[in-house]
Structures are given as structure tokens and as C-alpha cells.
Amino acid sequence: MITIRGLTRRYGDVLAVDDLSFDVQPGKVTGFLGPNGAGKSTTMRVVLGLDRPTSGTALVNGRSYGTFAEPLREVGALLDPGSAHPGRTARAHLRVAARTNGLPARRVEEVIERVGLGGAARRRIKGYSLGMRQRLGIAAALIGDPGVLVFDEPVNGLDLDGVRWIRGLLRQLADEGRTVLVSSHLLSEMEQIADRLVVIGRGRLIADATTEQILSGLGHVQVRVRSAESDRLLAELRGRGFEAERVDDRELRVEDTTAEAVGDLAHSLHLPLHHLSEVRHSLEGAYLELTSGSVEYHGSERQFASTEAAR
Numbered sequence: 001m002i003t004i005r006g007l008t009r010r011y012g013d014v015l016a017v018d019d020l021s022f023d024v025q026p027g028k029v030t031g032f033l034g035p036n037g038a039g040k041s042t043t044m045r046v047v048l049g050l051d052r053p054t055s056g057t058a059l060v061n062g063r064s065y066g067t068f069a070e071p072l073r074e075v076g077a078l079l080d081p082g083s084a085h086p087g088r089t090a091r092a093h094l095r096v097a098a099r100t101n102g103l104p105a106r107r108v109e110e111v112i113e114r115v116g117l118g119g120a121a122r123r124r125i126k127g128y129s130l131g132m133r134q135r136l137g138i139a140a141a142l143i144g145d146p147g148v149l150v151f152d153e154p155v156n157g158l159d160l161d162g163v164r165w166i167r168g169l170l171r172q173l174a175d176e177g178r179t180v181l182v183s184s185h186l187l188s189e190m191e192q193i194a195d196r197l198v199v200i201g202r203g204r205l206i207a208d209a210t211t212e213q214i215l216s217g218l219g220h221v222q223v224r225v226r227s228a229e230s231d232r233l234l235a236e237l238r239g240r241g242f243e244a245e246r247v248d249d250r251e252l253r254v255e256d257t258t259a260e261a262v263g264d265l266a267h268s269l270h271l272p273l274h275h276l277s278e279v280r281h282s283l284e285g286a287y288l289e290l291t292s293g294s295v296e297y298h299g300s301e302r303q304f305a306s307t308e309a310a311r
């Protein structure tokens with residue numbers, strides 16, 4: 001378990017993490033989501049004892065990282081997949097990690113197998129693809145068989161196979177009862193991986209709930225309906241408490257309902273419909289909206305895509 005309480009990290013004038021509190025529970029994949037510069041890496045670095053908090057605490061299994069005699073047995077991390085010595089082989093790299101942490105040599109072979117690097121373990125790391133480096137970084141994180149795992153943007157730059165592999169592995173690790181914290185700036189990615197989401201922006205907590213709760217809170221649905229008798233339909237909808245507005249002389253939009261509800265009402269009133277659809281604002285757009293005040297560098301264009309599910 002990871003316990004963050006009142007965590008603050010200031011770099012000069014920059015408040016990278018601002019009074020952050022949340023828990024990361026075992027047996028679940030927890031997504032740590034926020035735009036660039038939100039403070040995800042800083043938080044993870046503090047958890048891993050690579051940075052000191054200005055105030056507050058970040059504990060792993062109730063203790064701060066620095067107090068572990070054999071930290072790799074407690075917590076494994078993937079921060080920078082490019083950090084392994086390029087002239088070494090994967091096996092040699094992992095042997096050094098095992099030896100310096102008092103771990104048996106058989107762990108090297110076990111983790112090489114687990115991440116599927118068996119065929120490449122004797123090759124030098126400098127010839128590795130990004131996906132292979134990522135697997136090696138994960139092997140190093142797993143070498144001490146830790147109960148807590150912290151992965152910073154593990155799917156960045158990977159192809160679809162690599163992404164699928166990481167998703168499957170994170171699920172297995174959580175199913176084994178481990179605590180898994182994985183960061184990303186993409187909601188679409190986290191949506192497919194995480195059981196829970198901790199959303200931050202400008203170092204502050206924005207949301208901490210199950211992925212389902214957060215997605216349903218963000219997903220805003222609007223129904224578009226066209227009828228030759230739109231005046232009557234509008235009056236009937238409003239009369240029943242629907243939030244309905246006119247779009248043009250034949251089309252109406254109705255907020256926060258379903259196509260079924262509007263279609264059934266029209267049918268019961270014998271009103272002919274010429275079009276009925278749900279417009280769902282994309283979750284990514286809603287997430288951008290949620291964190292818009294907290295994005296460090298705004299792009300010149302922000303897209304709020306919507307998909308139409310015509311019925």
C-alpha cells in the first residue's frame with residue numbers, strides 16, 4: 001500500500017506538488033492521471049526516495065523508502081527505461097541489480113522469462129528497441145518480487161503489441177495482490193488499464209475514485225431529435241421536466257437523457273420522428289475540461305470531439 005498525506009514539493013517558485021493526499025490500495029491497478037507538468041513524476045520520485053518532500057509524507061507499507069534495508073523487495077519502479085548501461089547485456093544488467101540487493105541469481109532468469117526477454121537476454125542493451133528496454137525496466141522492477149510497483153508512463157512510445165502486453169502484465173500483478181500505481185497523461189489509456197483513478201492538476205488532487213465513477217461523471221450525453229411536430233414535442237418534453245432546447249425549426253436537443261426515453265415519449269404521443277441520436281462528448285474532451293485550469297502548457301488548439309451514435 002502507498003499512503004500519501006499532505007505531500008508538498010516546491011522547486012524554487014514552482015509548486016510541483018501541492019498538499020496531495022491519497023492511498024494506493026493493494027490488488028488494484030491505480031491510474032495516476034494528469035496533464036504534463038501536473039506533478040506525477042515528482043510524487044513518484046518522492047515515494048521512491050529519489051526526492052524529498054518539502055512537507056508531508058509518502059509511505060510504502062507504512063514506512064518511508066529510506067528506512068528499507070532491502071528496498072527492491074518492498075517496491076519496484078519503472079521510471080526511465082533509458083537508464084540501463086547500453087554496453088551491458090540485459091542479463092548482466094539484472095545480475096548487477098540482484099547482487100547489489102542481496103537477491104539470488106535465479107531471480108534474474110525468472111524475471112527475464114516473465115517479461116519475455118529470454119531470446120534477447122544475451123544481446124547488448126544498445127541494440128534494444130524501446131519496447132525491449134521497457135521490458136527490461138520492468139524486469140528490474142520485479143526482480144525483488146516486491147508487493148508495491150510504481151510505473152511512470154510505461155506505455156509511452158510503445159506499439160500496440162507492447163501496450164497490450166503491459167496492460168496484461170499490470171492486471172496480473174494486481175491480481176497477485178500487489179499494489180500497482182501507473183501514471184499517464186492520457187485518459188483513454190488509463191480507462192483501459194486502471195480500476196481506480198487519482199487525477200491531479202498543478203500538483204493538486206482533482207479526483208480520486210473508481211474509473212467507472214470518474215468516467216460516468218465525465219460522460220455527458222445529449223439527445224438530438226427531429227420531428228415535423230417539434231413544437232408539440234418540445235412542450236411535452238418540458239412539461240415532463242426534460243431539459244430541452246430548440247436547435248432549428250425541426251430539431252431539438254435534450255440534455256442528460258437517453259434516446260430511448262425521448263423515443264418512447266414521442267411514440268406514446270404518436271409524434272412522428274425523422275431523426276433520433278445520442279451525442280456523447282468524448283471523455284478525453286471532458287477530461288481536458290476537468291483539468292483545463294491545470295494544464296501547464298496549452299496547445300494552440302483544443303479539440304472537443306464528439307461521436308454520434310445514431311439509432
Ligand SMILES: Nc1ncnc2c1ncn2[C@@H]1O[C@H](COP(=O)(O)OP(=O)(O)OP(=O)(O)O)[C@@H](O)[C@H]1O
Pocket residue numbers: 011014015016017034035036037038039040041042043185296
Ligand atoms: N528538479 C526540478 N526542478 C525544478 N522544477 C521541477 C523539477 N522537477 C519537476 N519540476 C517542475 O515541477 C512540475 C511538475 O513536474 P512533474 O515532472 O512532476 O510533472 P508530471 O505530471 O510528471 O509531468 P509529465 O507528464 O510531463 O512527466 C513541473 O512544473 C516541472 O517543471
